[in-house]
Amino acid sequence: MAKILNVRNLEKSYTSGTKKLQVLYDINFEVEAQKTFAIVGPSGSGKTTLLGLCAGLDRPDSGSIHLCNEELGKLSEDENAVLRNQKVGFIFQNFQLLPSLTALENIAVPLELQGDKGATRIGKELLEKVGLSNRAHHYPSQLSGGEQQRVALARAFSNRPSILFADEPTGNLDSETGEKVVSLLFELNKEAGTTLIIVTHDLELAKKTQQILRLKGGRIVENEKTW
Numbered sequence: 001m002a003k004i005l006n007v008r009n010l011e012k013s014y015t016s017g018t019k020k021l022q023v024l025y026d027i028n029f030e031v032e033a034q035k036t037f038a039i040v041g042p043s044g045s046g047k048t049t050l051l052g053l054c055a056g057l058d059r060p061d062s063g064s065i066h067l068c069n070e071e072l073g074k075l076s077e078d079e080n081a082v083l084r085n086q087k088v089g090f091i092f093q094n095f096q097l098l099p100s101l102t103a104l105e106n107i108a109v110p111l112e113l114q115g116d117k118g119a120t121r122i123g124k125e126l127l128e129k130v131g132l133s134n135r136a137h138h139y140p141s142q143l144s145g146g147e148q149q150r151v152a153l154a155r156a157f158s159n160r161p162s163i164l165f166a167d168e169p170t171g172n173l174d175s176e177t178g179e180k181v182v183s184l185l186f187e188l189n190k191e192a193g194t195t196l197i198i199v200t201h202d203l204e205l206a207k208k209t210q211q212i213l214r215l216k217g218g219r220i221v222e223n224e225k226t227w
């Protein structure tokens with residue numbers, strides 16, 4: 001099976017003032033295409049930092065990341081943005097919907113900006129899949145957290161990404177709503193054949209994935225495959 005993500009000897013630190021804080025040490029792992037993968041570990045262990053590096057949102061101090069057959073360190077910022085737009089989807093803990101756009105527009109407008117003529121049709125189809133056809137013209141402020149995350153799921157799959165990064169997708173939801181969002185996420189993911197990388201504190205959610213990477217103090221302490 002092809003590797004869609006390959007991380008080698010990754011190190012990352014943040015600098016504030018004269019202080020340097022190293023948060024990731026010698027990170028090595030790979031993810032096969034179409035698998036589901038969780039990154040777990042205590043608060044502050046570097047999960048979100050690692051996710052951001054893998055998705056090309058930030059740059060490491062050293063080491064390499066190959067994503068969708070591209071070495072991220074060799075891409076310009078513009079090339080990186082094109083790769084993200086075309087091949088990568090994102091889901092965030094706080095949904096990150098644009099408040100001035102309706103549910104349908106939150107899905108369709110990014111597609112229109114990429115020149116997709118079928119944007120509204122795709123948006124409507126996806127809203128139906130997440131059970132929100134009747135809320136298409138509502139704004140995020142008129143939707144519950146679970147509903148907003150369902151719109152965010154629809155948006156994340158709208159450009160048919162090869163890989164989807166989800167950072168604590170259930171973090172702002174109660175457990176029952178979180179479970180429903182997770183079921184929907186796995187359903188959409190299976191249908192689309194996307195690779196799914198999830199950062200989570202939720203061990204029940206992590207257990208639903210096929211590989212779990214456990215971080216502690218910025219280092220990998222476990223990399224367990226169940227396939």
Ligand SMILES: Nc1ncnc2c1ncn2[C@@H]1O[C@H](COP(=O)(O)OP(=O)(O)OP(=O)(O)O)[C@@H](O)[C@H]1O
Pocket residue numbers: 014015016021023041042043044045046047048049050
């Ligand atoms: N932009 C930044 N500047 C300085 N330090 C940062 C920055 N972002 C994160 N950190 C620090 O890096 C460490 C790792 O943070 P990160 O958010 O990756 O951890 P995490 O495992 O995702 O934590 P949590 O589960 O609490 O979200 C923490 O000590 C954090 O304070």
